[in-house]
Amino acid sequence: WFPFQEETRGCRMKDHSFNAFNAGLPGIRRWGLLALLVFSLPGAASAGASRGWFRPAGTVTIAEEPLAGAAGDFNGDGATDLAVALGTSHRVAILLGDGKGGFTPGARVSVARRPISLLSGDLTGDGVADLVVASLFGNRVTLLRGAGGGAFTEAAVFPVTAAPRALVRLTSPSPVTFRVAWVNIRGEVVVSDGFEGEGMHREAGDLPTDLAVGDFDGDGREDLAVTSFNDGALRLFLAAGDGSFAPPRRFEAGRRPVAVCPGDFDGDGHLDAVVADTGSNFEGFDGALLLFAGQGDGTFSPPIEILRGGVFLALACGDLDGDRIDDLVAATHPTEALTRTDLLLFSGGRGGALSPLQRLRSGDETRAILITEFTGDGRPDLVGFNAVSNTLSLFRNRLR
Template sequence: MQGKSVTSGYQVTVYTILNQIVSRIRSTLAWALLTGGLTGCGMELPSPPPDLFHKFNVLEVDLGPTSLLTADLNMDGYADLVSTNAQNNTLSILLGKGDGVFNEARTLPVAAEPTTVVTVDVNGDEIPDLLTNARGAEQFTVLLGYGNGSFHKLTVPTGKVPLAIIPADFNADGKLDVAVTLTFDKMELFLGSGNGAFKKGETYLTGSRALSGVAEDFDRDGNIDIALAASSSNSSSIRIFEGNGDGTFSKPRRIAKNRVPLALIKKDMNKDGLQDLIFTSAQGDNMYMLISHGDGTFEKEIAFSGGGGPIALTAGHFNSDKQLDIAVANSRSSNFSLIVRKADGSFHYPTRDYVVDGGAPLAITSGDYNNDGMTDIAVAGNAKNIIEIYLQRRTIR
């Protein structure tokens, strides 16, 4: 064994392990101080919330599930699921039976590389429709629902590499319009005719590539605004485009600068009737919440933590209290984290984490899949092309 030091290698290994332990303790203590986990002189370290979910079902979908949504596509009163499958250029339609069980996935071919899907009533017939992007085909697809889980397909050309699909009535004519972000720092507007056809509107510079976005009247002036999660190597922020009510927008305003936002959702987190913003970040495995003032401005972002590589999130009532909680899919650590909120609105730490056997989860959604009045969770395992269904356990408070 000349020329090799077993002791040296052993010391390095021990040092690395000790370093990880110390780092974990420091992190836990920091969060304990922030969340009130240290009481008096006794160091009472916080514990995760109760085990609120159990894995109930595993569903096979096509190759490369990248996004999920929950909707009642066949209008039978039961929650259904839709998965975009980027590798095979398809959607998987899974019709729910109302007991946590779903029919075998029906595969719907769409244009190349779909990575996001939204549901909305495009043509005003009160039947759920779908919109999905096509990163590899420079278009988005309109799927007009028949109310039985099947669809009529239309396509709308876009600029290069469409990313986020953001539907709303941007010109106040009572017809649905669509904003589409593009890889090369742009956003295109498409004004709807009310029958599934769209006319190209204005194009706006976003400053950075926007992977996701939401529409809402953030300043309560009666016009729909857009918030984008825009990130690049040079600049990142949430960008707010204030709507003029005619399908045009003002120059964007930047908030939450340098947070490298990825997935963005809106929810009324503090029950004041205003839609707040929550987003995942590529910076330090963090997430952030922005509380709306109702005038287009927001409080300074509140940071909180999930697992390794938080990439997609959903909000819902995941326990028996009245606070909205958050579940986040962590692509690097192959799990999802349940982040429960306390009565005062702060976050319970540490999180309760659930291993995703399908690996590399890129998408998560929530809904009542077994019709018991409680919100459940579905998460897509990209590595094994499956969706895992987690049902909420009934708890007594």
């Protein structure tokens, strides 16, 4: 029912029982709140064929409900490794990459209950990759300091009162600390500088579901975009010069938006945003992808419906084909066959269109998508984190 080229080789589907996950979102019966991870590698891929971007590159079985992930070189060998948030065991699992597309198990680090979002980077300034973990039920945001060799130790904890999710990293105003942000179930976006004090709190709508960072008004500062489930809105917090944020600008974003992904999808130099709206959720399979074209001044044109139908689970975006225009990947249940999740690939292009290119069969309940290079060829690849089938689906970029 949609014009995608299908690729299904290499991804095996398994039948697993589902451990219900409900983060307080009314109407969500099976999949709960979704983590979003976006890692863009601009210019990494060369332009090539317009169809058949990706091919399956294997499946990694990892029990205990993989909900989210992050990429980095955690053992210092130059190859991309993965960190995976495990929802039922309350741990972060490290998978060490060989630089050719293979992964072997590494350390497992215990964290607070229900880790749902991760980010990686050298947050402590020692040249070693660290991790930040948001634990939904544990009410904590935790800094795991990289110890080298793929090991991590708990270095700092930011106690929160209301179910954090959707971590993003911002540029810190201080060279000796880090700045991260998240949203919580109380309807706030929280910005923390090095986990000092209580952080900066801003109202972010009724039940915020996702958070993204980008410069939407062209002033060189990082702004924040938040989707909120219960009031069907996209909110934009424009950064002020003192490190704070202006009151949000509100945009209608469908019925129940769960994810937002920023990118320049039309090549005009202005940051756009795509929002995943679940519609009536599993009652009608009438979700939609909405494109908000940025005007470069902190506003958007009225949203354009890219696709209607299915239940959308997660988004990721970045320049996948090396044309300097961002592309989009969306995870969806396309039909009432709930054991099936597809990854839909759209190509950005001048003129404002996001063109459907490819459909990939992923595992069961792809809660997050990661764009990162793990095969050593310099091209951005894809990882799907499948919560119910307890697998990671790997897809290799085959553009030449």
